[in-house]
Amino acid sequence: MHYAEAPPIYTGIPFVVLLLAIAILPLAAHKFWDKNRNKAIITAIISIPAFIYLLGNYQTEMVHNLKDYSSFIILLGSLFIVSGGILLTGDLKATPKVNALFLLIGGVIANVIGTTGASMLLIRPLLRTNCERKITGHIPVFFIFVVSNVGGCLTPIGDPPLFLGYLRGVPFTWTLSLVPEWLTAMGILLLIFYFWDRHAYRHEAVKDIRHDIAEIEPLRIKGKINFIFLAGVVLSVALQIPGPYREIIMIVMTGFSLALTRKDYRAANKFTYHPIAEVAILFAGIFVTMVPILIILHEKGAALGLTKQWHFFWATGGLSSFLDNAPTYLAFFSTAESVTARMGALGNIVAGVDSGLLRAISCGAVFMGANTYIGNGPNFMVKAISDEHCIKAPHFFGYMAYSGLILIPTFIVITLIFFRG
Numbered sequence: 001m002h003y004a005e006a007p008p009i010y011t012g013i014p015f016v017v018l019l020l021a022i023a024i025l026p027l028a029a030h031k032f033w034d035k036n037r038n039k040a041i042i043t044a045i046i047s048i049p050a051f052i053y054l055l056g057n058y059q060t061e062m063v064h065n066l067k068d069y070s071s072f073i074i075l076l077g078s079l080f081i082v083s084g085g086i087l088l089t090g091d092l093k094a095t096p097k098v099n100a101l102f103l104l105i106g107g108v109i110a111n112v113i114g115t116t117g118a119s120m121l122l123i124r125p126l127l128r129t130n131c132e133r134k135i136t137g138h139i140p141v142f143f144i145f146v147v148s149n150v151g152g153c154l155t156p157i158g159d160p161p162l163f164l165g166y167l168r169g170v171p172f173t174w175t176l177s178l179v180p181e182w183l184t185a186m187g188i189l190l191l192i193f194y195f196w197d198r199h200a201y202r203h204e205a206v207k208d209i210r211h212d213i214a215e216i217e218p219l220r221i222k223g224k225i226n227f228i229f230l231a232g233v234v235l236s237v238a239l240q241i242p243g244p245y246r247e248i249i250m251i252v253m254t255g256f257s258l259a260l261t262r263k264d265y266r267a268a269n270k271f272t273y274h275p276i277a278e279v280a281i282l283f284a285g286i287f288v289t290m291v292p293i294l295i296i297l298h299e300k301g302a303a304l305g306l307t308k309q310w311h312f313f314w315a316t317g318g319l320s321s322f323l324d325n326a327p328t329y330l331a332f333f334s335t336a337e338s339v340t341a342r343m344g345a346l347g348n349i350v351a352g353v354d355s356g357l358l359r360a361i362s363c364g365a366v367f368m369g370a371n372t373y374i375g376n377g378p379n380f381m382v383k384a385i386s387d388e389h390c391i392k393a394p395h396f397f398g399y400m401a402y403s404g405l406i407l408i409p410t411f412i413v414i415t416l417i418f419f420r421g
Helices: 009-028 036-057 059-083 096-129 138-146 160-167 172-202 206-214 226-238 245-260 263-268 274-304 309-322 325-343 355-368 377-388 396-418
Strands: 087-091 217-222
Touching (some): 009 036, 009 274, 036 059, 036 274, 059 226, 096 138, 096 226, 096 377, 138 377, 138 396, 160 172, 274 325, 274 377, 309 396, 325 355, 355 396
């Protein structure tokens, strides 16, 4: 779509202010920000002026974005609620091989139940497995790297940015073309984790290893009926069922899960609606305030000087590290539309974007959401759960030391292999 006139640049201020609030307030005013009511108040104060402006000037675009928001939240909510009814119990031997297998399985199933669903399903069994060990601070870090971020790169269900791309016209199966980048990132991270954990395991006290062996209990899966409901959610997207029928199916699957799953399974998972309510509140503001930014980038994005794949990979990834990766993806998707329209495409065009640029944007958003705790929704959730259990995750800057040491070199390798063009 071409607009007669792009909105003034200052109309993007609410979007920037909201993202800064999301990034800063959890650190500066943790107790205040922890209440969803306060998040709703701050979000409303920031976004209502933008809503009024858009209602009078860009009503069609606002309505389109709100439809995308509804689809987005219904998908995340259904995956979150249904996966919360699946309970994994047990305590395996906490060896490097077992831990690496946890991460590998989590990275694979993240593409089916989303990074949030996979994280909530596996983090507690992994923590229980390693509870008897003492040198374990690296485990939740690598879990966030692999399961909460990089793993969910292959389907629109895997990570929220990719679902937004799907809503913008990217075919469901297109993300499977990212298998080479996914395999490379997963392979590097799992290899580093295995040798890191093996080194830590060798330095565990003998009494702790014996304690771990004494606590071994086979894994058991409860609430298996929810796999049927998860399949219903996934197929509603994979079969490209149009809205609103797609969303109706998701809601029905969620209702079945709530009705047919024993309540004690969710209680054992310490399931609450707080995380998904937080996402719904914040993204309501994001989807409203980002409309002017998307229009501006669509019309003038080519003037930013981003023309190469590695430009988009690092620009998208850099912002995804400190802002949420879903709106970042959309911002650079719109920029890539402008660049493609102005300069043409070197390869295929996918949803109006050069396929090479889209690959870079997709990988940048998904992979580099792992660079900080605030880059992707599940990151802080995993940290909070780890802190509640027997393994303390590193503080904010301690985590960034891990990501700087491990992730940045990994992404440089991926750039040299895939995104030099």
